[in-house]
Amino acid sequence: MQQYNPKEAAKKNNPEQKIITAARNVEYDRRFKKAAEEKLNQDNPTPQGIFKVQTRAIARQIVEGANELVNKKKKGDISNADFAADMAMVDQMVTNLGNFSKTVEGNLQVYNDALKNGTLSYGMDQHDEAVLQAIDKGEVKLALDDEGRVKMEGKANHSMKGNFDVNIYDFGNIPKAVGKIKPINLLLDPYAQGLGLDENGQPQFRFDENGQPVYDTGDFGEHKADVLSFSQDTLAKLGPDGVRSYLGDHMNLPQDEIKELSENINYTDENGNTWKNQAEARSYDSVNEYLGGRYKRRRRPHPDAIALSAGNEAANIAAEKGVNLPKQEEVQAQQTEVVETPQGMVAETATEDFSKTPTTDLNGQPIENNEIVNESVEETVEETPLKMKALSAKDLIKKYS
Numbered sequence: 474m475q476q477y478n479p480k481e482a483a484k485k486n487n488p489e490q491k492i493i494t495a496a497r498n499v500e501y502d503r504r505f506k507k508a509a510e511e512k513l514n515q516d517n518p519t520p521q522g523i524f525k526v527q528t529r530a531i532a533r534q535i536v537e538g539a540n541e542l543v544n545k546k547k548k549g550d551i552s553n554a555d556f557a558a559d560m561a562m563v564d565q566m567v568t569n570l571g572n573f574s575k576t577v578e579g580n581l582q583v584y585n586d587a588l589k590n591g592t593l594s595y596g597m598d599q600h601d602e603a604v605l606q607a608i609d610k611g612e613v614k615l616a617l618d619d620e621g622r623v624k625m626e627g628k629a630n631h632s633m634k635g636n637f638d639v640n641i642y643d644f645g646n647i648p649k650a651v652g653k654i655k656p657i658n659l660l661l662d663p664y665a666q667g668l669g670l671d672e673n674g675q676p677q678f679r680f681d682e683n684g685q686p687v688y689d690t691g692d693f694g695e696h697k698a699d700v701l702s703f704s705q706d707t708l709a710k711l712g713p714d715g716v717r718s719y720l721g722d723h724m725n726l727p728q729d730e731i732k733e734l735s736e737n738i739n740y741t742d743e744n745g746n747t748w749k750n751q752a753e754a755r756s757y758d759s760v761n762e763y764l765g766g767r768y769k770r771r772r773r774p775h776p777d778a779i780a781l782s783a784g785n786e787a788a789n790i791a792a793e794k795g796v797n798l799p800k801q802e803e804v805q806a807q808q809t810e811v812v813e814t815p816q817g818m819v820a821e822t823a824t825e826d827f828s829k830t831p832t833t834d835l836n837g838q839p840i841e842n843n844e845i846v847n848e849s850v851e852e853t854v855e856e857t858p859l860k861m862k863a864l865s866a867k868d869l870i871k872k873y874s
Contacts, residue, residue, distance in 0.1 A: 496632035584650040596721030601648030603629040665767040686775035
């Protein structure tokens with residue numbers, strides 16, 4: 474996934490996802506697309522109303538069973554031990570019924586909100602979605618089994634595989650809606666842009682392959698450990714549902730593959746990295762590929778390297794011309810800096826102070842009476858030292874070429 478465009482991603486939906494979309498559109502119409510007359514003249518209670526009726530009916534059955542136990546106890550038809558065990562079962566049934574009621578109503582509310590807002594993920598397992606739809610329609614209902622345990626039973630319709638039986642005893646197994654995560658580029662692009670930068674947002678200082686100082690963000694492969702750590706933290710924050718959304722909505726993987734990857738837990742990839750499941754490992758491969766495609770290496774020369782390179786070039790030209798260059802390396806090494814211009818990076822040299830007392834005349838002969846010269850200079854120059862620009866390497870190249 475070198476590039477990601479949320480609008481373009483929808484155009485690349487696989488055939489399964491198109492079937493899921495069609496099924497959700499049907500459910501949306503059934504759930505929300507109602508005329509005013511239908512709202513004012515209902516033939517039946519809403520599915521939520523049906524579920525509440527089911528809950529009250531099961532509650533009455535549990536109460537009746539408890540009353541029957543009490544009557545048996547009064548008549549002496551049941552021992553104290555059996556009565557205590559059966560009443561404990563009743564308490565458990567009441568607790569389970571409350572948990573089922575609370576979980577179903579909460580999960581249905583989240584699912585219907587996501588359905589209405591168009592934020593359901595293609596990573597959501599279609600068995601789970603079918604069960605929620607069946608509960609909403611009243612086709613999967615609360616019930617008590619032969620031993621008095623609370624469960625949900627009925628039939629649901631998979632959007633691609635047809636009808637299947639539903640028997641849920643643990644309220645924790647009531648399916649949950651899986652929502653879409655935000656476009657992944659909003660999360661990954663800022664990280665890719667910051668790779669290899671220092672705390673000031675500039676390429677990090679290092680030495681290149683020739684031992685020269687340089688500012689360079691480095692090759693993408695040099696950030697392998699950082700990218701791995703970032704990806705692991707990001708996938709952990711997304712959680713299992715977020716990873717499913719990434720696989721379904723961003724990578725457009727089919728349902729069976731997402732299911733297989735998610736259920737292959739405690740997975741170790743070929744590089745020895747451990748993951749909660751293979752779904753995380755597959756997501757990391759995609760994230761790593763995306764970051765590599767978005768990463769742009771930034772490199773610019775260090776001022777000292779520019780000065781050295783320019784000085785060497787000037788020396789080579791002067792040698793070809795048979796010219797001896799003046800010795801000013803020390804001044805340039807200390808005062809050369811890089812200036813960025815529209816034409817590229819340019820090395821400039823600062824001014825040099827020539828107010829020091831001269832020791833030779835214009836012909837290069839030593840001055841014998843230094844004190845007289847000093848006085849003369851002081852009277853002429855006073856406190857305004859003469860500033861002259863030292864010839865930079867660029868000036869020397871121009872002069873001797």
